[in-house]
Amino acid sequence: xxxxxxxxxxxxxxxxxxxxxxxxxxxxxxxxxxxxxxxxxxxxxxxxxxxxxxxxxxxxxxxxxxxxxxxxxxxxxxxxxxxxxxxxxxxxxxxxxxxxxxxxxxxxxxxxxxxxxxxxxxxxxxxxxxxxxxxxxxxxxxxxxxxxxxxxxxxxxxxxxxxxxxxxxxxxxxxxxxxxxxxxxxxxxxxxxxxxxxxxxx
Numbered sequence: 176x177x178x179x180x181x182x183x184x185x186x187x188x189x190x191x192x193x194x195x196x197x198x199x200x201x202x203x204x205x206x207x208x209x210x211x212x213x214x215x216x217x218x219x220x221x222x223x224x225x226x227x228x229x230x231x232x233x234x235x236x237x238x239x240x241x242x243x244x245x246x247x248x249x250x251x252x253x254x255x256x257x258x259x260x261x262x263x264x265x266x267x268x269x270x271x272x273x274x275x276x277x278x279x280x281x282x283x284x285x286x287x288x289x290x291x292x293x294x295x296x297x298x299x300x301x302x303x304x305x306x307x308x309x310x311x312x313x314x315x316x317x318x319x320x321x322x323x324x325x326x327x328x329x330x331x332x333x334x335x336x337x338x339x340x341x342x343x344x345x346x347x348x349x350x351x352x353x354x355x356x357x358x359x360x361x362x363x364x365x366x367x368x369x370x371x372x373x374x375x376x377x
Contacts, residue, residue, distance in 0.1 A: 177230075178237025179298045183291070186242045190249025194283070195275050200250065211243040219308045233305045233313070240301030241294035248290035252283030288352035295344045299337055 192199045193207075218239065222232040253275065264274050306315025314333045321329035 178234040178302070179241055179295060181234065182238045182242045182245060182294065182298070185238070186245035187249055187287070189242075190246040191253065191275075191280070193246065194250035194253030195279075204250075207243060207246060210239070219305050222305075233302055236301045236305040237298045241298040244290040244293045244297070245287070248286040249283055252286030253279045284356045285352070288348055288356065291348045292345055295348065296341050299341050303337060 189203070193203050194200070219232060219236055222235050226232050226235070260278075264278065269277075302313070303315035303318070306313035307319045308315075314336060318330045318333040321327070321333065
C-alpha cells in the first residue's frame, strides 16, 4: 500500500505534466517506456543491494511496476478535449491552466480509475515477486518457504489471500469511480432507460 500510494501521487503529477506539455511528452515518454520495459525480476537484486533487505525494496518494486499505467492514462486522458470546446473556453476568458485543471483533469478521471484497477493487480504481483526473490517476510516469502517444504495448502492459502486483497482493492476503486465519475455514465444509463407503456399513454 505504501508503494502503491506513492505511485499514485507521483504518477498523477507526472501524468499531468506529460499530458499538458508537448515538450515534456517528447522528453519523458520514451524514458518511461524504457523504464517499464525493464524486467522487474532483474531490478529487485539491484534494489536489495542499494537498500538492503526490508521494506524499501518492496515499496520501490511496487512503485516501479505500477507507475506506468497510471501515468500513461492520465497523460492520455488529459488532452482529450475537443478543439472546439477549447476554443469556446478560451473565448470565454479561460486560461490554459483553467482548461487543464477545471475541465481536462475531471475528463481524465475515468482513465485514472481504469489505470488504478490495472495498477493494483500489478502492484500485488511486484510485491510478491520481491518478497519471493529477496525478502525475509511477507506473503511471497511465506509461499516460497511453503513450496520448499512441500506445504502446498499454505502456499495456496497465500495465493487466495493475495486474490482476496486484489479483489477488495478493485471493488474499492470501482465504488469510488461510481461515486465521483457518475457523469461519465449518464449517457449510457439514459440510453438503457425506457419509458413504460403507461407513460406513453399519458
